[in-house]
Amino acid sequence: MNIRFLAQAEYFNCIHLKEDIILEKEYTEGIFDDLPKVRYFLYYLEENVRKEVMPHDDKMDIFQITNCQFDSDFIYFTSYEELPLEGYIFNIIRYNIVDHTSIKIITLKDDATLYPKMKEIKIFVLDDSNLIVQRSLLQKKGSQGHEGFYEHNLLLFNFLKNKQINIYDENLVKNGIEYILPCGENNCIMKTGFSLFKDDLRNKINKEEASVESLFAINIQQFISDLQLDRQNLVMSAIDQSYYDTTIVHAKIIENYLIYSKYNFESNEENVIFYNIISKELYTCINNTSLNDSLLKNATVIDETPYMLTKNSSGTQFFNLVSNEIVATYSEDFHIEYINNTTIISTSSEKNLFGKEKKFVNINKFPSKKVVLQENGEYLGAVSSNRETTFIFLK
16 A cells, blocks of 8 residues: 655646646636637656646537557647638647657538537547547427437547548447446446436436447547447447436446436436456346435445445445445544445544644545544545556545
């Protein structure tokens, strides 16, 4: 267990990239409504060095860009520039976080005023040369005229060869790709179809207008090869599917587990499902609750074993889904904030004789309840570079 405290942080807005490198974003007012400018910073935690990425280029998050490569040396973002009498062009940049080189992989001309309310573009970078561009326009559905992004146009683009192939697969075109999560060197989890979780959507559209939601485990290179064949029906084996009466709410990956939640509107139940990507084993926990109180945030993996965290008057309990027993209970005085394998990070506070509150960050080694390390300060967040090393940000 290696713990590093990073003090005097102003805020916590971090995405872990690889090893000890994290990405931070800072937003400022931009020239377009609803589209602020964004500055990118790379924070090298071991060296405690913060470096801005291409500071002289104006950037914005106008497109949703996902890097599907596991443990990648690259980040992708959108820069923009104004052309006299022609409006704006948008450049998708690939930036190497190791040697700080960059290349422009796509240039698009578009009307920025359409984003994000009227138009949506998702870009999924599959490997070092191929990406998917998914374009969606706002349209109305349902008896109440609900507006959303329901029809999609997709293409596979090889940006090194400057070659594009239209994607005709019925599922991808009709339901769209909601997200792709990298889960290994050449594997990803892909979710297609829109969730009914947001905006009470199930009550705003008809059953016939709902999409089939699917979770697929895909091999990236095989997926690219299949797309290049222009097939209308790709052969992909689904891990799980939902339709209308159930919806897939959220998903995340911890170690070898895909963890996702499915909500059943009829029974008012949430199923939190642990799917072992390697062994294909399934573990399930049922939550009888409202849709707005998802238990997925309480799902974790410790020492390659799935756990659910539950709270009661005794404190926070760790329920082992393999043995079906409570393995440890941590006092209600300790609010668990972050878990990295067997490292448990919690916060607590106490008041001195003058009533002034003092805040602490506590470290436990699961399943022990003994505090092995305590630091005075206000907890902002934490990231892990591996299963043993955790960086904690303090205000």
